[in-house]
Amino acid sequence: MTETADGHERVGYLGLGLMGLPMTQRLLAAGYDVTVWNRSPGKAVALVEAGATVATKPAVVAANAGIIFMCVTDAAAVEEVVFGAGGLASVPGVGKLVVDFSSIHPDATRAIAARLKAANGMGWIDAPVSGGTKGAQEGTLAIMAGGDAADVERVRPYILKMARGFTHMGPTGAGQTTKLCNQVIVGCAMAVLAEATRLAVNAGIDAKRLPEALAGGFADSIPLQLFVPRMVAGIHTPPLGHISTMLKDLDTVVDVAHDTGTPVPMAALAAQLFRMAAATRGAGADALEIYKLSAPKV
Structure with a gap:
């Protein structure tokens, strides 16, 4: 039964x-x-x-x-x-x-x-x-x-x-294809938010306040509100997701894009950034550690 x-x-x-x-x-x-x-x-x-x-x-x-x-x-x-x-x-x-x-x-x-x-x-x-x-x-x-x-x-x-x-x-398969569209957006957002956060830090403004300052504007989003505070504070435990998972999904995006004749320059670049993050931070690290790729040398 x-x-x-x-x-x-x-x-x-x-x-x-x-x-x-x-x-x-x-x-x-x-x-x-x-x-x-x-x-x-x-x-x-x-x-x-x-x-x-x-x-x-x-x-x-x-x-x-x-x-x-x-x-x-x-x-x-x-x-x-x-x-x-x-x-x-x-x-x-x-x-x-x-x-x-x-x-x-x-x-x-x-x-x-x-x-x-x-x-x-x-x-x-x-x-x-x-x-x-x-x-x-x-x-x-x-x-x-x-x-x-x-x-x-x-x-x-x-x-x-x-x-x-x-x-x-x-x-069958439509769910997976939709998830790839999701990962194009999320993977690229992680990379772009890491870039914006690093710019704020290097320019001497309080990066922790970016979500507050941009709330309600065109740049506002769930990733902005969730990811940026964790990047700035170095909160990576528990991970929101692993670098290896994001890289796997973005590599699949590039593969499906090749088969369908779809240009995906942003997703392809994000995949390479996550590949660098895997090499430097470890494949099992939190995906938001992509922010650390641009950390200044001490």
């Missing part, structure tokens, strides 16, 4: 990282029956205390749930969770749905979805997210979806316990 006595579907969550952990906490707080799996079992301890059931492998999650949420690092990780030993493809899947919050190449999501459907009949929604760890904790994420319209509506009540917005953008 994948439904509870109150008619809600039992759900699963695979991947309990920066985003998966708080998103799962919100599902539990909403009263849903949640089975979780993570490659490192220790990350599930707090969720077990909140009422979650821990599974030893993804297949066990799929056997116990009608809707399986997933958020892992990249396409290789998605492949492993779906088709590896004890993966989702190894259990009967007709009537079950995977909702993949991971950010991967649209071509990869279409290929994986088709292979899984052929293997066991399980459905697929690509649903990458935007809003960072803060949005995951507060339930204010923006989630963009690709897949069948009926499937999207089936999962909507559960998604809206974790997000403020859930928009169906088209068939």
